[in-house]
Amino acid sequence: MSGDMPHPAARVVMNSGEISRALRRVAHEILERNKGPEGVVLMGIPSRGVPLARRLADSLSEIEDVTIPVGALDVTMHRDDLRRQPTRMIARTLVPSGGIDDKIVVLVDDVLYSGRTIRAALEALSDLGRPRAVQLAVLVDRGHRELPIRADFVGKNLPTATAERVHVRLSESDAEADEVRISGGDR
Amino acid sequence: MTGIVIKGARILGEHAADLVISDGVIQEISTSTLARTVTAGSRVIDADGLILLPGFVDLHTHLREPGREDTETIASGSAAAAAGGFTAVLAMANTNPVTDTAEAAERVFDLGRAAGLVDVQPIGAVSKGLDGAELAELGLMARSRAAVRVFSDDGRCVGDARLMRRALDYVKAFGGVISQHSQDSRLADSSACCHEGELSGRLGLPSWPGVAEDVIVARDVMLARHTGSRVHVAHVSTAGSVEVIRWAKSRGIAVTAEVTPHHLALGTELLVGYDPVYKVNPPLRPTEDQEAIREALADGTIDAVATDHAPHARHDKEHAFPDAAFGMLGLETALGIIVDLLVKPGLLTWADVADRMSIAPARIAGLTGHGRPIEVGAPANLVLVDPDASWTVDRDASRSRSRNNPWHGRTLHGAVHATLLRGACTAYRGQVAPAGGHLDLEALS
Amino acid sequence: MIGRHLLSSADLDRHDIETLLETAASMHDVQRRDVKKLPTLRGRTIINLFFEDSTRTRSSFEIAGKWMSADTINISAKGSSTSKGESLRDTVRTITAMSVDALVIRHSASGACHQAAQWVDASVINAGDGTHEHPTQALLDAYTLRHRLGNLEGKHVVIVGDLTHSRVFRSNVITLGTLGARVTVVAPPTLMPSGIGDWSRRDGFATRWELDDVLYGDDPPDALMMLRVQRERMSGGYFPTAREYTVGYGLTRDRLDRLYAVSPDLPILHPGPMNRGLEISAEAADATSSVILDQVSAGVAVRMAVLYHLLSGDPQQHSQGVSGQDLDRGAA
Numbered sequence: 001m002s003g004d005m006p007h008p009a010a011r012v013v014m015n016s017g018e019i020s021r022a023l024r025r026v027a028h029e030i031l032e033r034n035k036g037p038e039g040v041v042l043m044g045i046p047s048r049g050v051p052l053a054r055r056l057a058d059s060l061s062e063i064e065d066v067t068i069p070v071g072a073l074d075v076t077m078h079r080d081d082l083r084r085q086p087t088r089m090i091a092r093t094l095v096p097s098g099g100i101d102d103k104i105v106v107l108v109d110d111v112l113y114s115g116r117t118i119r120a121a122l123e124a125l126s127d128l129g130r131p132r133a134v135q136l137a138v139l140v141d142r143g144h145r146e147l148p149i150r151a152d153f154v155g156k157n158l159p160t161a162t163a164e165r166v167h168v169r170l171s172e173s174d175a176e177a178d179e180v181r182i183s184g185g186d187r
Numbered sequence: 188m189t190g191i192v193i194k195g196a197r198i199l200g201e202h203a204a205d206l207v208i209s210d211g212v213i214q215e216i217s218t219s220t221l222a223r224t225v226t227a228g229s230r231v232i233d234a235d236g237l238i239l240l241p242g243f244v245d246l247h248t249h250l251r252e253p254g255r256e257d258t259e260t261i262a263s264g265s266a267a268a269a270a271g272g273f274t275a276v277l278a279m280a281n282t283n284p285v286t287d288t289a290e291a292a293e294r295v296f297d298l299g300r301a302a303g304l305v306d307v308q309p310i311g312a313v314s315k316g317l318d319g320a321e322l323a324e325l326g327l328m329a330r331s332r333a334a335v336r337v338f339s340d341d342g343r344c345v346g347d348a349r350l351m352r353r354a355l356d357y358v359k360a361f362g363g364v365i366s367q368h369s370q371d372s373r374l375a376d377s378s379a380c381c382h383e384g385e386l387s388g389r390l391g392l393p394s395w396p397g398v399a400e401d402v403i404v405a406r407d408v409m410l411a412r413h414t415g416s417r418v419h420v421a422h423v424s425t426a427g428s429v430e431v432i433r434w435a436k437s438r439g440i441a442v443t444a445e446v447t448p449h450h451l452a453l454g455t456e457l458l459v460g461y462d463p464v465y466k467v468n469p470p471l472r473p474t475e476d477q478e479a480i481r482e483a484l485a486d487g488t489i490d491a492v493a494t495d496h497a498p499h500a501r502h503d504k505e506h507a508f509p510d511a512a513f514g515m516l517g518l519e520t521a522l523g524i525i526v527d528l529l530v531k532p533g534l535l536t537w538a539d540v541a542d543r544m545s546i547a548p549a550r551i552a553g554l555t556g557h558g559r560p561i562e563v564g565a566p567a568n569l570v571l572v573d574p575d576a577s578w579t580v581d582r583d584a585s586r587s588r589s590r591n592n593p594w595h596g597r598t599l600h601g602a603v604h605a606t607l608l609r610g611a612c613t614a615y616r617g618q619v620a621p622a623g624g625h626l627d628l629e630a631l632s
Numbered sequence: 633m634i635g636r637h638l639l640s641s642a643d644l645d646r647h648d649i650e651t652l653l654e655t656a657a658s659m660h661d662v663q664r665r666d667v668k669k670l671p672t673l674r675g676r677t678i679i680n681l682f683f684e685d686s687t688r689t690r691s692s693f694e695i696a697g698k699w700m701s702a703d704t705i706n707i708s709a710k711g712s713s714t715s716k717g718e719s720l721r722d723t724v725r726t727i728t729a730m731s732v733d734a735l736v737i738r739h740s741a742s743g744a745c746h747q748a749a750q751w752v753d754a755s756v757i758n759a760g761d762g763t764h765e766h767p768t769q770a771l772l773d774a775y776t777l778r779h780r781l782g783n784l785e786g787k788h789v790v791i792v793g794d795l796t797h798s799r800v801f802r803s804n805v806i807t808l809g810t811l812g813a814r815v816t817v818v819a820p821p822t823l824m825p826s827g828i829g830d831w832s833r834r835d836g837f838a839t840r841w842e843l844d845d846v847l848y849g850d851d852p853p854d855a856l857m858m859l860r861v862q863r864e865r866m867s868g869g870y871f872p873t874a875r876e877y878t879v880g881y882g883l884t885r886d887r888l889d890r891l892y893a894v895s896p897d898l899p900i901l902h903p904g905p906m907n908r909g910l911e912i913s914a915e916a917a918d919a920t921s922s923v924i925l926d927q928v929s930a931g932v933a934v935r936m937a938v939l940y941h942l943l944s945g946d947p948q949q950h951s952q953g954v955s956g957q958d959l960d961r962g963a964a
Contacts, residue, residue: 074658077670077700077940087634087945089651090658127667385827391742391764391802394826461743505721507741509762 010167014156014180019139022155023052026137027059029153034104037064039132041100043073045109045121046091051172052139053108069096073107073128078120095128105131106153110168112138115149140180142166161185190214191610191628196234196571198561200537206239208567211609216563230612230628234571237604240541242274242568244548244557246366246445247341247421247493248518250276250307252298254283258589259498261295262622265304266586267496267518269613269620272570272603273305275549275557276518280312281342287312287323289331296333302622304613308554311335313345313354313365320347322354329361336553339366341421342468344403346372351407355416362553364417364443367407369428370469374399380509382455382470390458393509397476400469401427408435408442419551420444422495424469426479433488443551445493446480448524449515449593457593463504463511464593467497484543485534491548494521498589516592520580522572523599530574531600537574556609567610576602586619634941637749637756641767641806649810653775655937656930662699663933673702676733676943680706680759681724683739688904688928689759689768693736696935702733702943720744721751728752733943737761755942763797769903770803772934774811776926777855780899785812790846792818792881793859793911794870796825800903801859805837816853818843820880822870823861843881847891856891857901858883861911874910883916892919899923 014022034040037060044053050072057068074091082088107121118136125134137153142160160166164185169176190209197203198216207215207229245268251259261278268276278295280286286295292309299307311328315321317340328335338358345351345367354365375395381387387394404420408431411418420432423444435442455473457465465471483489497514504511525544529535535543549558559565577600582592606614611625620626634648644652662668678697680690690706697704709723720739728735734755737745742762749756760766774784781787789808795801795817808815815837817824824839825831832839840846847853861877871877878884883900891898900912900922908914917924 077662077672079672082672082944085945087941090655090940092658093661123671127665127670383826385830388796388825388827388831389802391762391799391825393763396826461746463747502719502722505719507720507739507744507747507762509741509743510720 010181010183016178041103048110075120101129115147196239241545243544245276248276261298262302265302269304271518274568275306289327292333355414366419369403397425404428417441429483445491468513526601569607571604641803656933659933659936673700692931766799770807772930787854790853855899
C-alpha cells in the first residue's frame with residue numbers, strides 16, 4: 001500500500017537524533033517507575049515494536065549494566081478488526097526464557113492510536129502467563145483513543161487529525177534512516 | 188389441402204429453384220420461371236439465399252419414453268427434432284421397459300405418429316432387457332407395424348462375441364443391422380467416467396482408454412465379415428476405430444458408422460472444471476481422435492452424423508462428476524455444429540451435409556421415405572437452412588424437457604428456417620408445430 | 633495470492649505456500665502453550681462436511697477451527713446421497729444456507745470440491761477429493777520437510793507407491809515442485825496414472841519403475857515418502873501379491889539398513905494410515921528419522937494457517953487482490 005512510498009506532502013516530525021533521545025528518556029522513566037531493572041521484561045509488538053524494544057533494552061543495559069529480557073508479542077490473532085482489513089501476516093511470538101509470570105512486562109509499540117492493538121496485546125499476553133504488572137511504552141502517541149487505554153511512557157505526544165497518517169521508519173525494519181513522518185489530511 | 192411453394196431455394200446449396208409441394212409430395216421443380224401450377228391459396232416461403240436439403244435423419248436419439256417422461260417424451264423429443272431440421276429419428280431401446288418386444292416397439296412408433304412432428308422409428312434391443320445374455324424377439328419386432336430394422340443395446344455393449352455373432356446372423360433374414368455401442372466392459376469398468384489420458388491422470392478421475400472401443404470395433408467387423416451381415420458402429424470416437432473401419436470398408440465388409448457433433452467439436456480438455464454437462468459415453472476425446480473422426484466424416488469413412496441426444500434431469504447431473512449421468516442434448520444444435528465445424532472451413536459441401544445427415548442415415552436405417560433425392564414425386568421431407576444466420580444457444584429455450592446442454596451460450600451459424608414432414612410445416616423460423624398438427628404459415632408470416 | 637477457496641495445490645504459488653508455512657510455524661508455537669485458544673475466528677462457522685470417513689483429517693480440521701474459536705460442526709454425509717435422490721448440489725446448498733463461512737469437504741469423488749465451490753458462497757477447502765488432491769496434506773508434508781531439510785530448493789524427494797489412486801501424490805508433486813524440490817515418483821507401471829509420461833515431462837518430475845535404482849543410484853533421496861497401498865488393488869490386477877509388492881516397492885528393513893548406512897537422518901514420511909508390512913516395515917515406520925508423527929502434529933498448525941488466511945481479512949478485498957504483505961503496519 002501507499003504507506004511505503006514517501007508521501008509528497010509528508011513532513012518529518014522526529015528525526016534520528018530525536019528518536020534516540022526519546023528512547024533514552026523512556027528508558028530512564030522505566031527504571032524510575034519500577035525502581036530499577038529488577039523483573040522488567042520488554043515485549044515488542046511486531047513489526048516495529050520489536051526493534052524499539054531491543055533499543056530500549058540496550059539503553060537500559062547501558063544505564064544499569066544488566067541484560068533486560070526482550071521478547072516479541074504478535075497480537076494479530078487477537079485483533080477484533082480482522083474482517084475490516086486485508087489478511088494480516090502473522091509474526092512469531094517469542095517469550096524470553098525466563099517467561100513472563102510475575103514479571104513487569106513493558107509492552108513496546110511504535111504508535112499508539114485507537115488502543116485496539118494494545119487491547120489485543122493484553123489478551124494475547126494473558127494466554128502466555130500472568131505478569132505482576134503490565135506497562136506500555138510507545139514512541140509516538142497520536143491520540144484518538146477508542147478504548148480506555150493510556151501509555152505509561154511516551155516518546156513524543158503528537159496531535160494529529162484522523163485523516164493523517166503517521167509513518168515510523170526504523171533502520172532495522174525499513175532499510176531507511178530513522179524517522180517519523182506525517183502525511184495526508186491536507187487537501 | 189392447399190400446397191406450399193418454396194421460392195428461390197438453392198437445392199443442396201447449388202442452383203436456385205422454385206418448388207411446388209402438395210399432397211405431401213414434391214409436385215414440381217422449376218429453375219426458371221415461377222411455377223405455373225401455383226394455385227390460389229398456396230402458402231409461399233421466400234427461400235431466397237436459403238439452402239434446401241432432404242430432412243435430417245437421426246440414427247441415435249434417446250427419447251426416454253416410456254420410463255423417464257420427466258426428462259423427455261416422444262412428443263417433446265419430436266419437437267426438438269423438428270426444430271433441429273429432422274424429419275425422422277431412431278429412438279434407442281434403453282427405455283423402461285426396454286423396447287425388446289413387438290408391442291413395445293409399436294407403442295413407441297404409435298406415440299411418434301401421434302406426435303406427428305417427425306417419424307419416430309423405434310430401435311429394438313438386441314438382447315432381452317439389454318442384459319447381454321439372450322436375443323430379444325428380433326423377428327417379431329421386424330414383422331411388427333413398427334417394422335424395426337435397427338437393433339442395439341446402446342448404453343451397453345453386446346460384449347458376448349457369441350451373442351453378437353448370432354444377432355448378426357439372425358437379422359440377415361429381414362435386412363436388419365446391429366448398431367453397436369463399442370466398449371469392452373472389462374477395459375471400461377463401472378466407475379470409469381472419462382477418457383483415459385494425461386488429463387484424467389491429473390484430475391484423478393477413473394477413466395477408460397480409447398482402445399476399449401477399438402477392440403470391439405475390430406472384433407465386430409470380423410464378425411460382420413464372417414456372417415456376411417451388417418454392423419453399424421454407433422458414436423465412433425477414436426482414431427483407432429476409424430483405422431479399423433477404413434480397413435474393413437476397403438475389404439468390402441458391410442460396416443457403417445456414425446459420429447456425434449459433440450465428439451467432433453468438444454475435446455477432453457473441457458473436463459478440467461469437472462462440469463458433469465461434459466460427461467458423456469463415449470467420453471470426449473483428445474485432439475488426435477477429434478481430428479481423425481472429422482477427417483473420416485469428411486472422406487466418407489464415417490457415413491453419418493447422429494446426435495446421441497440424451498436428456499437427463501438436473502438432479503441426475505448435479506452430482507459429483509463420477510456419480511453424474513452420462514449424456515448431453517443434441518437434436519437442436521446438430522446442424523449448427525456441423526456448419527461451423529465442417530461446412531464453413533470447407534470440409535463438407537452442402538451436398539455432403541445432405542448425405543451425412545439424411546441420405547446415409549436413411550439408407551442405413553432402411554427408411555425409404557427419407558433421405559431421398561429432391562425430385563418430382565419424392566415425399567416432401569425437407570429442411571430449409573439459412574446458412575448465414577447466427578444464433579446463440581439458450582438451454583432454457585430448448586424444446587427438450589431437459590437442460591443438459593453443453594452448447595449453452597455458444598453462438599452457432601446455420602439455422603433451420605423450416606422443416607417439412609410430408610409437405611406439412613413442422614418447424615418454421617423458431618416455431619414448432621403443436622403435437623399432431625402443423626404450422627399455419629399464413630398466420631406466422 | 634491466497635484466494636477464497638483452497639481446492640487444489642495448484643491454487644498456491646510459492647509465495648502463498650511460504651506465507652502459509654510461516655503462519656503455521658506461529659500456530660505451532662501456540663500449540664505448545666498451555667492456553668491454546670485464540671479468539672481469531674470468533675463468530676465464524678466452519679462445517680466439516682465429510683462424505684467419506686477420515687478421523688485423522690476431520691479431527692485435525694476440527695481442532696484447528698476450535699483453537700481459533702470458530703464454531704466447528706461436523707457433518708457426516710457418508711453413504712452416497714445419490715442413492716437418497718439428493719444431488720451433491722442440494723446437499724452443499726442446504727448446508728451452506730445456514731450462514732456458513734467455510735465448508736471443509738472430504739468426498740470420495742474427484743472434483744467434488746471444485747463443483748461445490750461453484751454452488752456456494754462459503755470458502756471451500758478441499759480435505760481430500762477422490763483420487764484427485766489433498767492440498768492441506770501436501771502443505772503439512774512441506775512443513776515437515778522444511779523443518780528437517782530447510783529450504784527445499786533442489787532437494788530430491790522420492791515418492792513411492794500407488795500413484796494412480798493417490799491424492800497425496802497429486803498434491804505433493806505440485807506443492808513440492810512449486811517449492812523447487814526435485815521429485816521422483818516410483819511405482820510399478822500399473823500403479824502409475826495414465827498419461828504420466830507427458831504429465832511428468834510438462835511438470836518436471838521424474839518417473840521410475842525400479843525403486844532400488846532410485847534409492848542407491850547417483851542421486852540419492854533427501855527425503856522418502858511412502859504411500860499407502862490398499863490390499864484390494866490386488867483384485868484389480870494392479871499387482872499379483874502383497875509379497876511381490878513389498879519385495880519391489882516396500883520400505884523393508886533391509887532397504888532401510890542400506891539407506892541408513894549412507895544417510896542415517898533421511899526423513900521418512902507416510903500420510904497414513906499405514907499398512908505395516910506392505911509398503912512400510914515396522915522398523916521403518918518407527919525409525920529414528922521417521923517424521924510420521926511430526927506430520928500429524930503439523931497437520932493442526934497448517935490447517936489453522938489455512939483457515940486463518942481464508943477466513944480472516946476483508947471478504948471484499950479477497951477478491952480485489954490485496955494480500956497481507958501489502959499492509960503497512962508502520963502507518964497507524
